[in-house]
Amino acid sequence: MRNLKIGITCYPSLGGSGVVATELGILLAERGHEVHFITSGRPFRLYMDQPNIKVHEVEVGQYAVFKFTPYDIALANKISEVIIEEELDILHAHYAVPHAICSALGRDMAGVPIPIITTLHGTDVTILGHDRTLAGTVKYGINKSDMTTAVSHSLKQETYELIRPSKEIRTIYNFIDERQYRPVDAHHIKVGLGIAESDKLLIHVSNFRKVKRIEDVIRSFSIINREVPSKLLLVGDGPEAEAIHTLVQEEGLGMEVLFLGKRDDLPDLFSISDLNMLVSEKEAFGLVLIEAMACGVPCIGSDIGGIPEVIEDGKNGFIRPLGDIEGYAESAIRILKDPELAAKFSEDAMRSVRERFSSERIVREYESAYYELLERK
Ligand code: GMT
Structure with missing residues (x-):
């Protein structure tokens, strides 16, 4: 040709x-x-x-x-x-x-x-x-x-x-560009952010628009954090940033949620994360899902748009109905508390990206x- x-x-x-x-x-x-x-x-x-x-x-x-x-x-x-x-x-x-x-x-x-x-x-x-x-x-x-x-x-x-x-x-x-998105040793970032070795890390990356429903991420993290010692990384910026900051304070999560702003080192940030959350009310695909999965991170997503075509429910993450804050938290806790399940989902996430995307x-x-x-x- x-x-x-x-x-x-x-x-x-x-x-x-x-x-x-x-x-x-x-x-x-x-x-x-x-x-x-x-x-x-x-x-x-x-x-x-x-x-x-x-x-x-x-x-x-x-x-x-x-x-x-x-x-x-x-x-x-x-x-x-x-x-x-x-x-x-x-x-x-x-x-x-x-x-x-x-x-x-x-x-x-x-x-x-x-x-x-x-x-x-x-x-x-x-x-x-x-x-x-x-x-x-x-x-x-x-x-x-x-x-x-x-x-x-x-x-x-x-x-x-x-x-x-x-x-x-x-x-x-x-x-996905596999040359960029793959698991890397970025432990120094966890140390640099002052996060304890034993803390589990959740991550959400977006343009902080209303459709991303970041308030649902915060509210379910609030439940997760009561059960599992953890931190939430919020990566990105956008129109909802101020409202999210306020909600984090109201929920008493000021020390647990880290606002990292826009970052170029997403493969590093995913590589230190245990779970990625994308619970949008509209999402045609959710590019960030395959970026996280390629780095071996299981995902929790809402049953909206293309998200269920990317996350295979029960294989490399969980899909829950839109707005099901308790359901997201319950699924996250299952993964975070079960290292065997987490490792299986992580392997499957990488396999799925290799084979399908x-x-x-x-x-x-x-x-x-x-x-x-x-x-x-
Ligand atoms: O809202 C965004 O995430 C940005 C938006 C865009 O227009 O660039 O993303 C859309 O295109 C991406 C690439 O195809 C998809 O992965 C996103 O799911 C899609 N966003 C929405 O449908 C809200």
């Missing part, structure tokens, strides 16, 4: 869709393809100049007539330029709004009928699909794409029900989708 020139448009900042798009681009470039990121800035996980990768930054002019700067129009304009100048074979849009819509517009402007593949990541459907000011454009973006993928079966189903697109959607799961497997699925689209033409 010949190497391709692939345009990728995505959010370059912190967030699951940007991480997946960037890591996909890096791996495609390593496989010999030429990858062109068309974004508002350098993707944050793209650390250095890598062979076969070019970043095309979108510039937006500031004019007095604009009340709102037209980033989306500038993006479509940049996409059309890159299609022509770099002779792209295919465009891959991550997150429907505005990337799928701008890709369709950019392709029309370029007048070159290259295929567009759009990957839906979750909130582009589960939140924006309910917003009457945007839902129509989500549908337009999907229908104008030659292929649409969703990061879980659950998201695929929800998109069919909510958006009713005229095209079929294919599930391609998210994947390996970068090799998933990148090949995207590559096959690209070749299939090019053959269809």
Whole structure:
């Protein structure tokens, strides 16, 4: 198969869709393809100049007539330029709004009928699909794409029900960069944080938005902490940070909960953790689950969206109904108090990621989708 020139448009900042798009681009470039990121800035996980990768930054002019700067129009304009100048074979849009819509517009402007593949990541459907000011454009973006993928079966189903697109959607799961996410010896971090050797460690990583239900994590940790000497690491930042701080104080957990902010050393933090909690009320996939599992950490999750497709209930973690604070705590205590069960879940978590979410497997699925689209033409 010949190497391709692939345009990728995505959010370059912190967030699951940007991480997946960037890591996909890096791996495609390593496989010999030429990858062109068309974004508002350098993707944050793209650390250095890598062979076969070019970043095309979108510039937006500031004019007095604009009340709102037209980033989306500038993006479509940049996409059309890159299609022509770099002779792209295919465009891959991550997150429907505005990337799928701008890709369709950019392709029309370029007048070159290259295929567009759009990957839906979750909130582009589960939140924006309910917003009457945007839902129509989500549908337009999907229908104008030659292929649409969703990061879980659950998201695929929800998109069919909510958006009713005229095209079929294919599930391609998210994947892990195994070179980064693996168990490492990071004991020094536990020592540095002043955590006693005997304390069990729970971890929650997110963008601290309401959908993550961090208050449920805190409330169940409060129950867990009464039974098991433990600490909770909260990693990330976002709009709910203040409310979470207040709740932690109200629950009298000020000494037990450690706010670590945004961190780059997630593999280290997972490697010292005994349990990961993701109990969101919306979650198309839950990238953080496979990041934790790849480091051998069992997970507790809510029965929402793609979470039950990632955690295998009773095999490498537990799934409990959304908001079941007691249930989460009971499941966590079971794992934390039973070293044999914890070791079995940990092994199975790593096996599951290797078998189901390996970068090799998933990148090949995207590559096959690209070749299939090019053959269809
Ligand atoms: O809320 C987040 O976690 C960020 C969000 C995003 O738009 O980047 O994540 C979404 O895409 C990730 C990558 O595909 C998925 O793993 C997350 O489950 C999904 N978030 C939601 O559905 C809430």
